Every structure is written in C-alpha cells, then in structure tokens.
Amino acid sequence: MLGLEREAVPYYEKSLTLGLSTEQRVGALLGLGSTYRTLGEYENSKAILEQAIQEYPENKEFPVFLAMTLHNLGDHSLAMGMLLKLLAETSADEGIRSYSKAISYYSDKLGQVWD
Template structure:
C-alpha cells in the first residue's frame, strides 16, 4: 500500500457516512491503531469521528488530549474549533468562548473560529457581541461596504458594553 496515513485519512473522510456509525468507528479505529496510542494526530482523528457521529461528550477529552500532546500544523486550528463547537453543543458555551477568543484566522480554517465564537456568544446570551463578531468576520470578505459594516459592528460592541 503506497498511500500515506494522511492520504488514507483524507480518503476516509471523503467517504465517511454518519448513517453507518459502527462502520465509521471501525474504519477509523483501524487507521488510528496504526499510530502510537499517544499520537496527537491519531487522537485528533479519533476525536473527529466521535464528533462527526454526534458523540461530542466522547470527543471532548480526545481533542484535549491531542492538543495537550502537541497537535500542530493544519489539524491544530481545526481541533480548537471542533473542541469549542463540541463544548458549546454540550452546554459549555463559556468554555467555547474562551477557546475561540484566542484563535486567529488562518489559511486552513479562515474565519471559522469567528463564526463558532459568534454562536457560542449567542448561547451565552451575549447577542450584540455575537452579531458584532459575525459581522466583523463578514466585513473582511466584502468588496464594497466594508467600512460601513465594520462601523455597525463597532456600534454593536459599544452598545453591549464590551468596547
């Protein structure tokens, strides 16, 4: 077999089917078991399949373990975003906010962290701050009206008292 582990992981995700959870877990387990038990990339992929299948409570400690063991590269920002999303989905939106506030935009995830931050802020009842966060991220993509949209986002931030 000449495919690298990363290529086989990519192929797995290209065909992953959440309607077949047992098969999804079994197939990913086989890939993960090719790596050492404490391999951060394998832990991340194992967390991701749990998350994909709606098993966020199981995914959370796996994401944390991957990050604690030095997950790096393109997977790291994805792990932070996915961990924060899982925390939000399991009733811990404040923890998600804390993770996402420090997550910069990057080439892999773009402004996805800002989108998930807006959702977490909304869940925390911080609606103006959530809308301002989403609007700021959107403003960066606008070929026209960027300044106006940024100004409206700033006004929302001031109104919410988070200036």
C-alpha cells in the same frame, strides 16, 4: 457529527497536549470549542475559541464559531458585531464590498441611535 460529542471531548483535550501540526491543532481547537458549545458548556467553548483566535488570528472560522457561542451566552450584540465585521472583511459579493466600510463601522454600534 456522529452524535458522540461527550465522548469526543477527552480525545480533543488529549490531542491538544500532544505535538500536533498546525492544521491538526486548528482542527482540534475548532472541534473542541464547537463540541463544548453543542454540549451547553458555553464558557469552556468561549475560552477555547478565544485561545484559538489568539493563536491563529488569520483563521476566520474561529470568530464565526465564537459568535455562535456568544449568542448562546446572550451576548447578541457582540456576536452580531463579530459576524458583520467578518462579513465586511471576507465577502466577495460586490454589494457587500461596496458597503464594507459602513458595515465595519456600524458593527460595534448596533444599539447606537444618532440624533
């Protein structure tokens, strides 16, 4: 957030080799994945964020940041699908909740056309 993304990378990388608390590790993984994305290092971002999702599948922030990275990589359908599924799972909005099954169902069928 200070515009020192490139300088932050080695600190994130080093911190992840140390014994961090869960909260600190979550923050470091998100910070590094997001920082790689802002630097245009999309494959590194994707790898870190996918690792984070494997380690912490209950943390919904990781798929959001991964969706941004996938968008940058040109995988728009997968990114949109991830966000739609997450919206259906987590929204408190009554309108979204009433259509959550349909939103989830169509999340990976965005290009499909039915006759």
